[in-house]
Amino acid sequence: MKRMMITGLAAALTLAASTAAFAQDKKTIAFVVNGPSDFWKIMEAAVARAQTELPDFDLQFRYPERADAAVQRRMMDDLVAAGIDAIAVSVVDPPTSTDAINTVAAEIPFFTFDSDATQSDRIAYIGSSNTQLGKMAGELMKTAMEGKDGKCMGFVGLPGADNAKERINGYNEAVAGTGLELIDVRGDDIDQTRARANVDDVLVANPEVNCMVGFYSYNPPRMYEALRDAGKLGEVTVVAFDEDPITLGAVAEGSFAGTVVQQPYEWGYQGAHLIADFLNGDKSKIPADGIMIIEGLTLTQDNVKQFEEDFKKKLSGG
Known part of the structure; x- marks a missing residue:
């Protein structure tokens, strides 16, 4: 009985201490x-x-x-x-x-x-307003294609996510009636191996594709690698999303038309x-509507270097 009383007292003290600490x-x-x-x-x-x-x-x-x-x-x-x-x-x-x-x-x-x-x-x-980001990507593609028709392929991680659907819808809205057709969008569930394989498969199975859009941050780097290894960098017009270092380098060297970055x-x-x-x-x-929008940016060869410098400062805590 004494042991039970001591045990109970210890438990109570422990609970009190943990409550005070919490x-x-x-x-x-x-x-x-x-x-x-x-x-x-x-x-x-x-x-x-x-x-x-x-x-x-x-x-x-x-x-x-x-x-x-x-x-x-x-x-x-x-x-x-x-x-x-x-x-x-x-x-x-x-x-x-x-x-x-x-x-x-x-x-x-x-x-x-x-x-x-x-x-x-x-x-x-x-x-971001992902619809607006998609429209920005569409405008970038229209400028890069200079009025030419295009059979474009999209690549994305999660096709069912709202950000993916809104970007794709915004892109399609921007290019509607221009002869630029997004013929398909391949998903990969944020699997890097699948992301690369999707691009490789398209390059073999869809030789008519002359433009590509990478809707998630890691898609454009995998696209760059696949196009480079196939000897098709510069032959396929690429519009990217986000600021992966490979993507920024591709924009700087002119291999990609540009990238739409969030913040x-x-x-x-x-x-x-x-x-x-x-x-x-x-x-x-x-906000009254519960939506706090942080505007996106369009990067091309003209402004990508300055953005990259600022980006590196932020990553380093500057």
């Missing part, structure tokens, strides 16, 4: 991306910078082992169980994830970035501050 803990915000891509390194750098300015918060940046809605949902559940205070997610498959998002959103503030889930109970989306650094930096303010009770910065 009360002193920093508020935790987790950013969950959509897959293991280098694209996210610049946003991760921005979150790290924001961390130095938000000492009362613990900012976490999480990568799933693969681009899979079930994996992402498991990560969200684990983070909630661990006691985080807010979460921001680039949603892998919004239509099938809405119920899971709403379950989490009933527990903690839920935000999205990059890929939205418009039908969910998320508080706000932070990122994931601002997603991370502004997003961290927005969510921290929200948790501190300041909701004034949340």
Whole structure:
């Protein structure tokens, strides 16, 4: 009996100590991306910078082992169980994830970035207008093709994600009636090997293709490698997305017509501050429509070098 009383007292003391420690803990915000891509390194750098300015918060940046809605949902559940205070997610498959998002959103503030889930109970989306980015890519292709007809092939990671669908729709809207036809879009589930194989297959099976669009950050580098190895760099007009170093180099040397870049650094930096303010009770910065748009940029040979210099400074913490 004495041993039981001592054990009970120890448990009570432990619980009291852990409760006190929890009360002193920093508020935790987790950013969950959509897959293991280098694209996210610049946003991760921005979150790290924001961390130095938000000492009362613990900012976490999480990568799933693969681009899979079930994996992402498991990560969200684990983070909630661990006691985080807010979460921001680039949603892998919004239509099938809405119920899971709403379950989490009933527990903690839920935000999205990059890929939205418009039908969910998320508080706000932070990122690009992917439709506008697609239109910018279409305008870039029209300029590069100089009025010529084109049989174009698209490459993307997650065809079902809102960001992919919106970019493709925006692109098609911009090139409508110009003789530039996006004949197909090949998905790869953010698998680098498949991304490269998709381009190789098109070069063999579709010799009529004379233009290509890489809709996700890692697609253009795999396109560059495939075209280089096939001896077709410069023969196929390429419009890219995002700022992978291989992509920027291809634009600088003239192998790609250009690239449309988002500003994931601002997603991370502004997003961290927005969510921290929200948790501190300041909701004034949340847009009335729940959409916080960070404008994209079009890069060509004329401005890519300056962008690349600024990009490297941000990655190094400058």
